[in-house]
Amino acid sequence: MSARPSFLRVNEKPLKERRDIMTNKSNETAIQHIPLAKLTPWDGNVRRTGASEGIDELAASIKAHGLLQSLVVRKGKRGKYEVVAGRRRYLALKALLKSGAIGKDYPVACRLADEELDATELSLAENIVRLAMHPADQFEAFRDLMDGGSAIADIAARFGVSEKLVAQRLRLGRVSPVILDAYRKGEINLELVQAFAISDDHAAQERIWSELPDWERYPRTVKRLLTEDEIPSSDKRVRLVGLDTYIELGGPVRRDLFEAEDSGYVLDPELLDRLVLDKLRIAASAVTEEGWRWVEIVSELDYGRLATFERRYAEPAELSDEDQAELDALTAEYDGIVDTDDEDQIERLDAIDSRIDDLTAKALRWTDDVLELAGAIVSVGHGGDIRIERGLVRPEDAPAEDAGSSDVDHDADEPAVKLSARLVEDLSARKSAAISAELAKRPDVALVVVVHALALGSFYTYARGHSCLELSASVPAIGQSLYDADGCIDLNELETVRESWLAKLPQNPGGLWGWCLEQSHEVLLQILAVIAARSIDAVQSKGMAEGASELLHASAVAEALGIEMAGHFTPTADNFFGRISGKAIGAAIAEAKAVTLAPGWSKMKKAELAALAEREIAGSGWLPKPIRLSNSDDLDHGDESPNLKAAC
Template identity: 45%
Template sequence: MTNNQAATETFFAPLNKLDRDPKNVRKTYSKEGIAEMAATIRADGYRLLHNLIVRKGDKRGRFFVTAGGRRLAALSLLAEAGEIAKDYLVECKERNEAEATEISLIENTSVEAMHPADEYEAFRVMADGGKTVEDIAARFGTSETKVRKRLALARVSPVLLDLYRNEEMSFEQLSAFTVSDDHAKQVEVWNSLPSWNRDRRSIRSALQSDAITASDKRIKFIGGIDVYEAAGGTVKRDLFDERNSGYALDVGLVEKLMADKLEAEAEKIRAEGWKWVECVSELPREAHYMSRLYPASVPITDEQQAELDRLEEEYAEIEEMIEAGVADDEAEPRAEAIQARMAALMEPSEAYDPDGLAMAGCYVLMDYYGNLSVERGLIRIEDEPDEADDEAEGADSIDEPVTRQDEEKQEPVFSLSAAMVQELTAQKTAIIRAELAHNPEVALAAVVHAMLTDLFNSYGSNDETCLEVKVKSERLETSIKDPAACKGIAAMDDLKENYGHTVPGNPRHLWDWCLEQPTATLLDLLAYAAARSVNALQLPHFERKVQRAHAERLARALKIDMTLWFEPTADNYFGRISKTGMVQAVTEAKGADFASGISGMKKADAAAFAERQVAGTGWLPALLRIEPVSESGEVGLSYPEGDDCPFDVDEQPDIENDDFSDAAE
């Protein structure tokens, strides 16, 4: 036997005679990693799958562990816990000191980690073989949640797992498929989605097209996902989305629970005496054109007034006793109770006219936010009183005669010529203009009224105003890939919903309502309407140079911090530009050194890398920056270097010859 052969034979050494080798190239081990290794050793009967590689130590009978430092640490952990003896015999192989560093380096660099997909399938094989989640977690020293996630990933279609192995799919995309166990549907969804729209959110949405998320307003309306589960509904939960409580799979049950809640409320409303009460999924369009019955203030009754007088006298007596220092311990609580009752009696109350209840009705529905809503006092056209019909007909008359003789005399009706009508109405228009020009309060109400009739769809056309003030609002959702994630659109939607609950639903009531509002309210509405008309879009067929230059000035006047509204991510920016653009972005944000490796990455990895590097730096794409004013007073419109600019930024716009036809449509 040669010396080399003798050196490679195995032998057993006591655990307390083994030390970490200072020549071991790995110096750091994580506590979690050591705990996991200890769990695997424990599960295998405290045996090692691979022997330790050792060399003789500095002292007689001791050995340095050249390869297997983590296994040594795990065994020491088990010994400290009393699971094995401190002198537990460990199987080792001995090498000489000259080879120590080389052996340690080989062990720590030559072993290739298992591909995650292979690990997922290995977990599935163990589960299929009868191992419980708890057993697997204990075997590998990991959490049960981690095991469940790996098992969920293992249930994804083998076709998609192969794509993940071949780096044609990201982990984020793969994890999105765990919300469904239908392999055929998983593959169908992947193939049907365009490459630019295969983000996790889109995949989950496509897979759960027949399910309802726990955050959906319908689930909120019925009282939450727990109410649905208590009614026997099935829930599918996404292990990879900690913010989501799951998906309700029984859409029919959700609809039934919603209908039951609406009908229960409708029964209460019917007891109030309305002519009709209907449950609807959304407010019908015709409701916006119905007349409306409003409650009137109810005066205090004689009985209530008598009670109020008695309470006032009692309260005065108690106050005197308290001031004189002769009141008992019950005086102050009684005084507080009297104050509360007096406040309740003096609280103004409202009630509907009984005659009005006999001709009006209510709609019971779920509002935009998932709350119960009742629209009371709506009068259908067929239920309008005759007097109201007569007034409406008179208001719609255009060619009203100046005078009409008694029909019994059968004299001809006198009416004006068309030319005379036009001239007199022109005179009237001029007079109204002159007066309005000197009444800014009414003018503000008139402008807001005209703008609102344009913006709120329920008002239909702009025929309700004589002002030729029109508001055009470009629909931005069609130009944004994920409009739901746009903070600006969300903020404007919230405002619209808020004003929708404030502004009257009937256009015939809007004018009087505007006249009654304070200036502050009208100015808020004017700002909202003006905001809806802002259009800084650049379109392929219409550059809008002049308008976009003004938008820059407007943004500067508003002192907007764009970083509060937009943060570039792989989804909304980097994943949709070239790697050259990513390099430029990271260079501008962090410096050229940070961007040097992007060109060699796969595009998805490069986009994720760019997102991480730019995060928190305040960097924005050039088109989202608020450009400074130049010395000439002009606001520039810059483009990223290397990108194709659709027009010459140095060219001065020709206002007279520029084509504004698209804006006028």
């Protein structure tokens, strides 16, 4: 057997002899109190990494509780003592000396090391032969201090940590003992304990713990189940009112101490709705003074509701020289700092933007005829602002007009495979929104799409159904077909593009022709792309054949754009798997993973199976058939599983 490396040969004395020396000497050597000024660090201390970390916290603890563990020293040169074990405690004492909390003559409890013992071994023993306190025990200890009457600020000061850290430890200490026990046993990690800490209800925590299978115990899932009846601070209504305002008026909030400081969950929806209504009423009062025939308050205004109104528009008005000069200056300032990341400049941008809106409104004039005929709707905008739609004419107030129908009757056979009509409509609406969002970025393709659609109507008879484009006065209400229109990124992106162009176009359609004549070819192509994008309708509505020509053309447009739907939609338990049958879920997993389902999966509850499917299929690129564009979106598993067809 080869000799041990030198770095392991700490002390070659027999183990029993070393143990006897340490035992006897430790009993004989009493604690000595040595002035701090006579102590000096020993250069051979084995802890070299992280030795200076947490010194402030340790210093605060020593100041509050005293030195709970003595230092081990040996005699050095010129009457000094070298600290062999307890270097961090020594550094903490030096920090207290520097702050003026103690003096140079502060008596430090020390034990003099036996000269026969190797100092390196002592230093190594102190750093290795100890067991750190489990975090769960820390949580409960902080909780017991609080229950014993200690304030958060006092605890923080005594241990040299932030009040937020103490609050976090207290919150974790109040998690159900069942959850903490699982954490102690290593069955779950700290992030999951933090998720359970969002609620103080032990019964709810334990119910979710027992109902959720191991593979579904994710922090996001736990938080969602514990707060399903609460309103997150990201909700547009909360953003309109302001979370601070809601709290100042007595609104209870459940804080998530492990997220951003301004996050939380609103617990009083009735109070929130009243505050939202108050905001909308103030705005509506100002709009009413403008002289409209009617003003209505609607907390949620969707595209379908707006589509029921005719529109009237304001006429351009001249700004005063003073207002025009201010508008020009603000516009130039905005353009100069719009790309900044500076927080102060961002606040300035918001202020400029608001003032530009005010000045722009002055450049429009509503005629008396329009005010007598039309009204306005005041609602909450997507960004948590006040949204005002003016110039709306109710159907009963508008002059009667003949209405035509251009519906195309598709008498194709019903597809052999069918998801629910509502789900198919939702999925295909997502596809339609994705195509629109991409088409708006590609004027070259948009030009081809528009010319194709116009040529069909001009040169061919009854050929309109061969294009997915709806070049008409109305825009397809894709949002009505979506399960979660507000959460559809593509639809929101398209709306942002539309709003940016609305700010540039004349408000009155009568001035659009002259404006267009003055624009460059490039600008017209950009507008054309947006027009084409907003006209896309690839929704497979109820009764429409799967192979309808509009849908086939939609896939052709998507192929020209190079769209990959996997980048626009990910099937989850919420948006897909939870809305189909258990057999269909199993078939989807089998198709996506190219495996045969284990027999036990068929015995799972639907919710469990849906969550499993979300986890198993994540990252595979698999998509439900209604949202696929072409064969490029299919996996290399052949045609769609017959089991999926039958089960859906």
